[in-house]
Amino acid sequence: MSVASVSNLTVRYGTRTALTELSVEIPEGCVGLLGPNGAGKSTLIKTLLGFVRPASGTGEVFGYDVMREPLRVRQQIGLMPEQDCHIPGMNAVTFVAYAGELAGMSAKDALRRAHEVLEYAGLGEARYRNVETYSTGMKQRIKLAQALVHGPRLLFLDEPTNGLDPAGREEMLHLIRDISHAKGVNVVVSSHLLPDIERTCDQVIVMRAGRVVQHGAIATLRQTRGTQIDVELRVASEPFLEAIRVRGGTVLYQTGSRCRLLFSDPLPDPGRLLFEAAAASGAQLRGFRPSARTLEDIFLEAMEEP
Amino acid sequence: MSPDPNLPLEPTPSQPIADLSYRHFDGPLHNRTLRWWTITLAMIRLTLRKPGFWILVALAMLPHLIRGFQIYLQSQVPQAAPDLTGASGSRFAPLFFQAFDGQKFFFFLIALQAGAGTIAADNRANALLVYLSKPITKGDYLLGKWMSVFLTLTAVALVPALLLYLYCLLSYSSNGFLHREPWLLVQLIGASLVPGILHSSLIVGLSAWSKSPRMAGAAYAGLYLVSSIVAVTVWGIRYRGDLARGVLERHLSIDGVIGGLAQNCYQVTLKVPQFSRRSMEFQLTEIAIPDLWPLLLLGATLTVLGLAAARARIHAVEVVRG
Numbered sequence: 001m002s003v004a005s006v007s008n009l010t011v012r013y014g015t016r017t018a019l020t021e022l023s024v025e026i027p028e029g030c031v032g033l034l035g036p037n038g039a040g041k042s043t044l045i046k047t048l049l050g051f052v053r054p055a056s057g058t059g060e061v062f063g064y065d066v067m068r069e070p071l072r073v074r075q076q077i078g079l080m081p082e083q084d085c086h087i088p089g090m091n092a093v094t095f096v097a098y099a100g101e102l103a104g105m106s107a108k109d110a111l112r113r114a115h116e117v118l119e120y121a122g123l124g125e126a127r128y129r130n131v132e133t134y135s136t137g138m139k140q141r142i143k144l145a146q147a148l149v150h151g152p153r154l155l156f157l158d159e160p161t162n163g164l165d166p167a168g169r170e171e172m173l174h175l176i177r178d179i180s181h182a183k184g185v186n187v188v189v190s191s192h193l194l195p196d197i198e199r200t201c202d203q204v205i206v207m208r209a210g211r212v213v214q215h216g217a218i219a220t221l222r223q224t225r226g227t228q229i230d231v232e233l234r235v236a237s238e239p240f241l242e243a244i245r246v247r248g249g250t251v252l253y254q255t256g257s258r259c260r261l262l263f264s265d266p267l268p269d270p271g272r273l274l275f276e277a278a279a280a281s282g283a284q285l286r287g288f289r290p291s292a293r294t295l296e297d298i299f300l301e302a303m304e305e306p
Numbered sequence: 307m308s309p310d311p312n313l314p315l316e317p318t319p320s321q322p323i324a325d326l327s328y329r330h331f332d333g334p335l336h337n338r339t340l341r342w343w344t345i346t347l348a349m350i351r352l353t354l355r356k357p358g359f360w361i362l363v364a365l366a367m368l369p370h371l372i373r374g375f376q377i378y379l380q381s382q383v384p385q386a387a388p389d390l391t392g393a394s395g396s397r398f399a400p401l402f403f404q405a406f407d408g409q410k411f412f413f414f415l416i417a418l419q420a421g422a423g424t425i426a427a428d429n430r431a432n433a434l435l436v437y438l439s440k441p442i443t444k445g446d447y448l449l450g451k452w453m454s455v456f457l458t459l460t461a462v463a464l465v466p467a468l469l470l471y472l473y474c475l476l477s478y479s480s481n482g483f484l485h486r487e488p489w490l491l492v493q494l495i496g497a498s499l500v501p502g503i504l505h506s507s508l509i510v511g512l513s514a515w516s517k518s519p520r521m522a523g524a525a526y527a528g529l530y531l532v533s534s535i536v537a538v539t540v541w542g543i544r545y546r547g548d549l550a551r552g553v554l555e556r557h558l559s560i561d562g563v564i565g566g567l568a569q570n571c572y573q574v575t576l577k578v579p580q581f582s583r584r585s586m587e588f589q590l591t592e593i594a595i596p597d598l599w600p601l602l603l604l605g606a607t608l609t610v611l612g613l614a615a616a617r618a619r620i621h622a623v624e625v626v627r628g
Contacts, residue, residue: 049439051622071441075335079439085432088423089352101344102440104335113331120328132431146436151331183328 002027003154003186004048009057011043011210018043020210022057026188030180032197032218033190034299035207041190042082044207045156049074062153075104078147082158082190084139086131092118093127096145103150113149121145122171136163140172148179154186155179161196169196176200198295206302214302221298226264228291231274233257239281247273260291341442345450346457353420353458362416363462369408370466373401374473381477398474398487402467402494403572409463410564413501414530416462421455421509422526423519425616430517438622448510448616455506463498497571501564504605508560511612514619533559549580553596563605566596 002025011019019040033041046052048059050070059066061073087095093114100110118127121141126134131142140160147155160176161169177200180187191197197204197218204221206214214221233240236257244251244261252260267273271288278285338344353359428434437447471494474483509526516522537559545552557566569576573595580591 046623049622051438071337071443074439075337075441077439079435081432081435081439083432083435085435087348087433087436088427088431089355090348098344098348099436099440101348102341102437102442104337104441105331105333106336109331109333116329147439148328149331150335150440151333179328183330185330 004059004061004188006044006047006059007057009044009047009059010055011040011047011052012055018210019047019054022211024205024212024215026186026205027203028186029203030176030187030189030201032201032204033188033207034194034197034204034295036303038209039207040210041207042158043210045079045158045188045190049077049079049156075150076153078150078152078155080143080147080155080157080160082162084136085143086139088132089130091128091130092123092134092142092145095131095142096149099146100149105150110149113151114145117145117148118142120148121175137165137168140164140168144172144175148185152185154188157187157189157191159191160189161191161193173199194295194299204295204298206299208303214298218295218298222293222295226262227267227270228252228293229261229263229270229274229288230291231259231261231288232286233259233278234284234286237281237283240277240283243277243281243283244274247277249273257286337441341446342450342453345437345442345447346453349424349451349454350458353454356419359416359419362412362419366409366412366416366462367466369405370470372408373405374470377401377474377477398483399490399493399572400574402470402490403497403568403574405467405470406463406494406497406568406572407565409466410501410561413459413463413505413564414527414561416459417455417501417505417509418523418527420458421506422513422523424451424455424510425514425620426516426519426522429514430519434620434622444617444620448613448620452506452510452613452616455510456502458502459505460498460502463501464495467494467498493571493573497568500567500571500605503609504560504564507609507612509612511615514616530560534561537562549578549591550593553594554600556593557596557601558604560608563601563608566601567598567605569595570598570601 004026005024007023009019009022010017022040022044033044035041043052047054048061048066050066050073053067062076064072064076066073087098090098093111096114096118097107097110100113101107105113115127118124121144123138123141123145126138131139134142140163144157144160147157157176161172164172173196176187176189179185180200187200189197189200202217202219204215204218205212234257236254241251241254241259248263248265250262250264252262254260263270270290274285274288277283428437434447438444471491477483508529509522512526512529513519513522516525537556541552541556542549544555557563575595576593577590578593579588581587582589
C-alpha cells in the first residue's frame with residue numbers, strides 16, 4: 001500500500017522543467033529518495049507539501065489531493081527541512097509546542113508533547129535554551145522534534161545527517177530507524193549519503209533529470225543478475241579480460257587492477273574458470289569473491305542507463 | 307500483603323523513571339478556522355517579553371496621564387489651571403486628540419519594535435518552512451503577523467484613552483459629560499484603530515522584503531520621518547503666508563494620514579503658531595479638519611500596498627525561475 005503517489009506530474013520553474021510526467025508511488029515504511037543535484041527530489045517533496053504548483057498531473061497523500069486539500073495533507077506530514085530553521089526568540093520547548101499548535105494541537109497537548117519529543121530527540125537537558133544558541137547537531141535534532149510533535153503519519157527528512165559529527169550521525173540514523181521500524185511512522189529520507197539510506201531505508205527511489213529511473217526494495221535491487229564475481233589482478237591485464245570473454249563472461253567494469261565479471265549461466269566452479277583464464281593470459285590473480293551490489297552500484301547504474 | 311523483599315526500593319541508575327521512547331500522538335488535531343490566532347498570540351507574547359517595549363508603552367501613556375492630571379487640576383484649582391475648554395465648544399474631545407497627538411511618535415517607535423522583525427526575522431531563520439509545512443495558509447500567516455502588530459498598537463492607543471475616558475465619566479458625568487460628549491467613546495475607539503492599521507500594514511510589508519529586522523526598521527523609519535518632514539516643509543513653504551490653507555498637503559505622509567484621520571474622528575481643529583509680519587509677533591492660526599475622503603483613500607492605498615507587498619514575498623521555498 002502506498003502512502004503517497006504522483007501521476008503524470010510535471011513541474012516547471014519558468015522555462016526549466018523540474019519534473020517530467022513523473023509517476024511514482026511511495027510505499028509504506030522507510031523510503032530513500034536518491035538522485036544527483038537537480039534530479040527533482042526536493043521538487044517532488046515540495047509538490048507533495050503543496051509548496052509548488054504543478055503544470056500538470058496529480059498527487060495524493062493518504063488519499064488527500066495535494067492541490068485541493070493541502071492543509072489536510074500537511075496535517076498528516078512532518079517536514080524536517082535541509083536548511084536550519086526555527087522561530088526566532090523562542091526556546092526549544094516553546095518552539096516545538098508552537099509547531100504543535102500550528103499543526104492543530106491544543107496548547108496543553110502541544111506543551112506536553114513538546115517535552116516528550118524533545119526527550120526522544122535527545123534535547124531534554126537543553127530544552128529551555130534559546131534555539132539560536134544551539135550547535136548544528138542540536139539544530140538538526142530540534143528540526144526532527146518539530147516535525148514529529150503532532151504525530152505525523154509521514155515524515156519527510158531532507159538531508160537529516162547534514163553537519164553532524166560521526167557520533168551525532170550515528171544517533172540520528174538510529175532515531176530514524178527507530179521511528180520508521182519500531183514506531184510505525186512512514187519516512188521518506190532524501191539524502192546524498194548512500195550509506196545513510198542503506199542503513200535506514202528498506203525501499204529506494206532513484207531520480208534523474210526529473211524522472212524516476214529505479215525504484216523498489218533495496219534487498220531486491222541488490223540481487224545480481226547471473227553470476228557476478230569481483231576479481232583483483234596484480235596488474236591490469238587486457239589478455240585476461242579477453243580470456244574471460246572467450247569463456248562466455250562479460251566485463252561489467254574495470255577500475256585499475258580490479259574488475260567485475262558477469263556470467264549469465266550459473267558457474268559450478270568459478271575459481272577453476274578464473275585460474276584457467278589467468279594461466280592462459282599470463283595474468284597473476286590476487287583474489288576473487290562473489291559480487292554484492294551496493295546501493296552505490298545501483299545508483300551509478302541508474303545514472304548511466306540511457 | 308507485604309512488599310516483595312527482593313525488589314529494589316529505588317530504581318537503579320540504569321532504569322529510567324519515565325518512558326522516554328517515542329510514542330505516537332493520537333490526540334485530536336483541530337482544523338481551526340482562526341488558525342492565524344495561534345500566530346498572533348505567540349508573536350504578542352514575544353513582544354511582551356521585551357523590556358524596551360514596556361518602556362515605550364509607559365512613555366506612550368504619559369500624554370493621557372498629563373491630560374488627566376490637567377483635568378484634575380482644573381477641577382481642583384480653576385484659577386490656577388488653564389481653561390481646557392476647546393473653541394469648538396466640546397470640552398473633552400480636544401484633550402483626547404492632543405493626548406493622541408502626543409502618542410503618535412511612540413506608536414511609530416512601538417511599530418518599529420513590534421513589527422520590524424515580524425517577517426524579516428522569519429526570513430532570516432527560514433521559519434516560513436516551519437509555518438507553511440504545517441496546516442497554515444499564506445493568508446493565515448500574514449493575518450497572524452499583521453494582527454500581532456495591529457493589536458499591540460491598538461491596545462497602546464486605546465487603553466490609556468479608555469482609562470482617561472473612564473476617569474472623565476466618573477468625575478464629570480454629573481456635569482453633563484455624556485450629554486456634551488455623546489460620541490466620544492466611539493470617536494476615541496475609531497482614532498485608536500488608525501495607527502494600528504496603517505503602521506502594521508506598512509511595517510509588515512517592508513519586513514517581508516528583508517532578512518534583517520534592523521534593515522526593515524531602518525527603511526520604515528526613513529520612510530516615516532522623511533515623508534513627514536517633506537510634507538510639513540513643503541506645506542510650510544508653500545503656504546507660509548496663510549497656514550490655514552493647504553491642509554491636505556500637510557497630511558501627505560504616514561504621520562499626516564494618521565493625524566488627519568484621528569482629527570476627523572475627534573472633529574477638532576488645530577491651532578499652530580504663525581509669525582505675523584504686521585504685528586511682528588506669533589499668532590495662533592486655526593487649521594481646519596482635513597478632508598476625510600482623500601485621507602481615507604491614501605490610508606487605504608498605503609494599507610493595501612503594504613499587505614500586497616508582504617503577500618507577494620511569503621513563500622515556503624524560494625523558487626528561481628529560469
